[in-house]
Amino acid sequence: MMNDTNGSVPVPVYTGPMSRYKxxxxxxxxxxxxxxxxxxxxxxxxPFGEGNWRALDYMLKLAESMGFAVSHTDGYAGHAEYGAGEEIAAVLVHLDTVHEGDGWNYDPFGGTVADGRIYGRGAADDKGPAVVALYALKALKDSGYVPRKRVRVIFGTNEESGMKDLDYYFAKEPLPSLAFAPDAGYPIYNVELGNMLVAFRWMRTEVDLAAGSRVAVLSFSGGIPIALIPKESGIVLGAEDEEGRKELGRIREAVSGMPNITAAWDGEGGDRLRIQSGSQPVQEAETGTANAVVNLMAAMRTANCRTNMDGLLRFLQERIGLESNGASLGISCEDDVSGKLVVYVKQVTTEEDRIVTVVSIRYPVTHSGERVIETVTELAGSYGLETDVIRHLHPVYVNPDHEVIRRLSRAYERVTGEKAELLRMGAGTYARKLRNNGVAFGAGLRGGVNNNIHAADEFVVIEDLMRHADICYQGLYEIAQE
Incomplete structure (x- = not known):
């Protein structure tokens, strides 16, 4: 037996450990x-391909086998539901993952259990927590407690690449009044900064001798979509005459010996130079030298390298460089709720006729994302760049006095005995789709291990997952009450 939150009528709920479902x-x-x-x-x-649909179908069939009412929303999302009433409480999880990438020691889709861990893409983000959420709902049902509201586990399939799944789902289904997404860490994230990806496109041109350029950029790359920041970057420079080849030799000599920079001839003849950059041993995006693209740009600037894409190079060097606060872009800002704006280069790719640089901008909740876009678009245009906003997730701020925070704080403190502090983050979760009625709550434990999320050999520690299960269940119980 466990008393309700008002300490009045005893409410029969499941009180045993979630370990029975381990x-x-x-x-x-x-x-x-x-x-x-x-x-x-x-x-x-x-809508998002065969695999995403199969994952959704798998979870809905599992939920149906547990006796839950299920709904499949045209392949975009779905839910398992327990209880009855007008009001809805929900846990939101996603079944899609980022690309597996390279460098794995375990099969990324093997679901391998080894040394007390589950290895595989999505183990921590967010398939393990998705399964836990469904079993938390089952635990509520198995306890015999019937909530007087509809309690749902909502399964999405497009969290990693735009969240269009929930846009579609919530166009057909009502928003929950209380909800959480176990897609971050504990205790509670009530602030998510505005999050946008902006592409700056440079149309490749011929070498302009009059402008002092004697070498051409043949290719420029760095970063992969699943990575936070580029760990490697490379540029290939070419020359068509003797003066250009001399310039390549000068550049090669100038960058040699710079930290994490290598330069070597690409083929014979001395008319192609490949410069490679690694990142400094720093993992925070706020530190410019952790970014291999930035490191490469700094080396080229030090070498006074002039090319046919001088506009893009100057833009990256002069307006981003080693900065992380957007000051030289004219967008630096901060507030007491969410801290400072953060900007970093995420990826560079070479297309047939252009070079595209994708920049991540995370801005405070009290500032205008549209104003940020307007400012960087105008500035980039002055360097000859085209601008395109690839993704824009508006910020989240849930007031500390909101009922969902009070209830989840109670759940966290009851299970862990620790104070439920409120945190902020730059990444995005499904909480962004809840119109400030939900937060990110779990699944990573405070002081837990690095699960290699979005990296090779992603894993979840089974005991950590079960500890999360206890907290998730208690959180679900709290928001299920009237």
Whole structure:
């Protein structure tokens, strides 16, 4: 027996540990990982591809086997539901993952159990927590407690690449009044900075001798979509005459010996030079030298390298460089709620006729994302760059006095005995789609291990997952009450 939150009428709820479901949670997490759910081209009834649809179908069939009412929203999302009433409480999880990438020691879609861990893409983000959420709902049902509201586990399939799944879902289904997304860490994240990806496109031109340029950029690359910041970057420079070849030799000599920079001839003849950059041993995006693209740009600037894409290089060097606060872009700002704006180069790619640089901008909740876009677009245009906003997730701020925070704080403190502090982050979760009625709550434990999320050998420690299960269940119980 456990008293309700007002300490009045005893409410029968499941009070045993979630460990009774441990074997099933591990088994279904492994099976879900074995479904490769990376976004692919749309198919009829499968808007994000076959794998994402299969993952959704798997979880809805599992929920149905547990006796829950389920709903499949045209392949975009779905839910399992327990209880009855007008009001809705929900846990939101996603079944899609980022691309697996390279460098794995374990099969990224093997769902391998080893040394007390589950390895595979999505183990921590967010397939393990998704399975836990469903079993938390089952635990509520198995306790015999019937909430007088509809309690849902909502399964999305497009969190990693735009959250269009929930835009579609909530166009057809009502928003929950209380909800949480176990897609971050503990205790509670009530602030998510505005998050945008902006592409700056430079149309490649011929070498302009009059402007002092004697070498051409043949290719420029750095970063991969799943990485936070580029760990490697490379540029290939070419020359067509003797003066250009001399300039390549001068550049090669100038950059040699610079930290994490290598320069070597690409083929014979001395008319192609490849410069490679690694990142400094720093993992925070706020530190410019952690970014291999920035490190490469700094080396080229030091070498006084002039090329046919001088506008793009000057823009990156002069307006971003080693800064992380956007000051030289004219967008630096901060507030007491969410801290400082953060900007960093995320990826550079070479297309047939252009070079595209993608920049991440995370801005405070009290500032205008539209104003940020307007400012950087105008500035980039002065360097000859085209600007395109690839993604824009508006910020989240849930007042500390909100009912969802009070209830989840109570759940966290009851299970852990620790104070539920409120935190902020620059990344995005489904809380952004809840119109300030929900927060990120779990699943990473405070002081826990690095789960290699979005990296090779992603894993979740089984005991940590089960500790999260206890907190998730208690959180679900709290928001399920009237």
């Amino acid at each position: 074997d099933d949670i591990v088994r279904h997490t492994c099976e879900l990982i074995r479904i490769r759910s990376v976004k692919e081209p749309e198919l009829p009834g499968k």
